[in-house]
Amino acid sequence: MADPDLIIHINGWPGCGKLTIGRELAKRLGARLLDNHTILNPAEALFDRGDPLNHSLRKALRSTILAHAAQMKPGTPLILTDALSDDAFDAAVFDEYRTLAAARSATLVAVVLDCSPERNAERLVAGDRAARHKLTDPMVLASLRAKYRLLGAPGPPLVELDVTDLAPEAAAAILAERCRSVLELGRGNAKQAP
Template sequence: MSVAPVIHIGGWPGAGKKAIGRRVAECLGGRLIHNHLMLDAARALYARDTPESIAMREEVRNLILAHARRLPDDVPIVLTDALADEPAARPLFQPTLELARDRNAPLHLFVLDLSIDENQRRLSDPSRAGGTKLTDGDVLKTIRSREKLFTPAAAVVLDVTNLSADSAADKICRHLERPHA
């Protein structure tokens, strides 16, 4: 029996990582570990980016990934994250690399990109309201003007500007079905 893959989906806030990741996990019969599992837990107790929030986020991530390592080898794991291309992102991406290594699983990397106009439109979707997800288009515009997306060397960049979550997930699932060298 081969080991199921670990799939990492990165992208801008509001790009559709969670919705696409959920559909990819469903397509593969896998599990989704989206970045807000850690962020929301920490923000329930602490202000963003405080030492306490950062520590709790790391503790929750480590606990979730420890349990993910215990899943049967045939269960695919889909992770999402929104990381800037800066030195501070590398340690945040490292647990994904370690999860794939520890499971002896193939790692597939995807980065969702989209136009700023579509990104801002999606940010205002009512499903984002009421939680800790970014909904302020001006903040997004500032982020996108100052930062680049973290795009690992082996990542497939997928422009989702004109794709629904279902269409984007289908593209990812089809890509995963192809043999890779």
């Protein structure tokens, strides 16, 4: 039996390091990386976030991108990043990733990254985030953290990691090992099934 495909969904607050960690993890696993800003930025470039056309364009882009991702060569790991909260809208977005995993017969691993509010605020204003249309307002981040909780998607294996004091390389190494463990556990369960 061939190894299952692997899809890793990295969820975390804006500025916690999802993309940087995702890049490191992609190197370690030989994976493709699909950052959520791949979908968000075209819509942000054309329409304000409150404009219904922004939402409809993001939805259309996500649908098209995921339909094509479903056709990727088998055995190619895929890493997705997002900032999903525990509301119904974001849960529906995550369901699209479940559908993608089913279409690829892939193991879906949900990763939730967290870090302290203080470190999160520091990282939010670091680097070139503004140039990449990313959130840089610490007040907005504080409001999001106060109002929402990160989606800890039920169903797939869930890996939670506090990255407050972890360098991206160290975080990626931990995640790579945990994802390999999930795959090994899945292989063991498949062998035991009648």
